[in-house]
């Protein structure tokens with residue numbers, strides 16, 4: 705079952721998030737101590753604001769993702785997706801895709817026009833998932849994060865929710881720009 709997480713799910717979310725941070729630190733922006741520094745009050749407020757969505761199996765939270773909507777007035781049409789994590793024991797059963805699809809539906813419901821994310825350049829599974837879900841590459845940010853002091857590149861991806869899924873890997877806007885620059 706996929707559903708929006710609420711304040712009652714806070715302990716489950718923290719536990720799964722900690723698991724993810726330990727198992728795949730490069731898939732998260734926050735470090736474990738930064739995650740722990742988020743107070744229960746702050747996390748509850750985010751859960752109340754419908755930021756987190758989760759996949760449940762037999763009553764256990766086995767996957768989660770977040771969608772943060774714009775904030776500033778001029779960014780009010782945009783949202784940022786991430787983190788996204790599925791317990792390794794439950795991967796390749798469509799849960800990541802289903803969580804993402806719930807986020808996309810929610811983004812549309814709250815009137816967002818586009819959603820964005822960054823994915824580690826080496827993270828082929830997540831890249832394949834996002835591509836299939838309709839995200840396209842808009843750029844690459846070299847050495848964008850240091851994980852345990854080591855540089856990693858991020859691929860930036862975007863989906864325009866009011867436009868049909870584009871072909872290929874690159875977002876049409878990037879294809880156009882590359883042609884313009886000749």
Ligand SMILES: CC(C)(COP(=O)(O)OP(=O)(O)OC[C@H]1O[C@@H](n2cnc3c(N)ncnc32)[C@H](O)[C@@H]1OP(=O)(O)O)[C@@H](O)C(=O)NCCC(=O)NCCS
Pocket residue numbers: 728731732786787788789790791794795796797798799800801802822823824827828829830832833834836
């Ligand atoms: C990325 C992740 C969330 C995918 O979750 P999942 O539940 O296994 O994904 P799904 O089963 O919904 O897969 C949907 C599609 O994504 C692609 N995909 C997912 N995992 C893949 C893999 N290991 N190799 C290749 N393609 C993969 C496939 O196209 C897949 O469809 P298919 O199974 O019909 O071929 C999961 O592997 C994970 O938690 N990874 C660690 C954390 C992470 O990298 N998060 C993303 C940070 S940006």
